Amino acid sequence: MSAKNILILAGDFVEDYEIMVPYQMLVMVGHNVHVVCPDKKKGQTIRTAIHDFEGDQTYTEKPGHNFALNASFKDIKPENYDGLVISGGRAPEYIRLNDRVLEIVRHFANTNKPIAAVCHGIQVLTAADVVRDFTLTAYPAVKPEIELAGGKYIDIAMDAAHVDRNLVTSPAWPGHPAFIREFLNLLGTTITC
Template sequence: MENAKKILFLTGDFAEDYETMVPFQMLLMVGYEVHAVCPNKKKGDMIKTAIHDFEGDQTYTEKPGHNFQLTYSFSDIKLADYEGLVIAGGRAPEYLRLNQEVLDLVRYFAENNKPLAAVCHGIQILTAARVVEGRRLTAYPAVAPEVELAGGTYVTVEATEAVVDGNFVTSPAWPGHPKFIRAFLDVLGTKIVLGQPAGTTAV
């Protein structure tokens, strides 16, 4: 993947399994080099993920997910190297948003109008970074009050949908991955050419 364009992917312990695995793999599939990172961890370290599902209770259930191997060291990030940022959801965002370096990197992408995608509870990091004021976005419904308190407009959509506002792409949960990633690729300017030999992707 020499000379491939790079995406920064932020995840952490007990991030949602699908919301870590699927976007990471989809972005690799279309030709990006994806640097999956977590504060205080380095390339090759593992994080534990969690599976969130809906089984008739008043909120989601949580079960152990897969272990996920990070592909880059957080301490080695050079923000100017990246085309965009993706933030996984799950339980990780509630503690990742306490890290000042995480908030600073989110502000970098927001202030430089670089593509920035977040799913489910990942939007908690956007609100903590105070980059949602005046923006339209969605999130897991329990995060809606945080969006409004931070000055954003929370948009209610089905879990299978995504919301785009300029360089921001958001989705309520993992069922939205197809539209979420497609919208992020559109914002990145990536064109997938159907009917051409496998691997024909302009990134």
């Protein structure tokens, strides 16, 4: 297996598990992973939030960890990356307002490179207008945005993932095993034991 270059888009109050686990899993299998945030540089940190499912009408939110960025947003050239991950949490609601973020997402969509988005990360995809005619999933509160953007929302278990062409989506962090497995499949990564 040759190492792939993966880009992760994030921002302050990204969901803790949704940044930490994909980053660690992708590095673990040997890929080069850069995590960036608009207006931040390599070595700066972003704050995370832990979202949990505790029987309320929606998730609860607690302070998470600080996550150190390992690349500078301004230096990113999407053509140098083989795949894109968009983490969820609260970050997607505001990083999607950044025109460069949307350009980066459109590059991956227009070149059919693998894209993985989890939970509210799908908000970045809808803002970039790249879900038209795709079936995908997200945290259920994002369903109206998917449909307004021309996608078809599918309701799946929180621990599942869905693939349509070059796009893998999952409703939330409990789906990480399936989500990462499907993203690795799209990247052509094989793991032998």
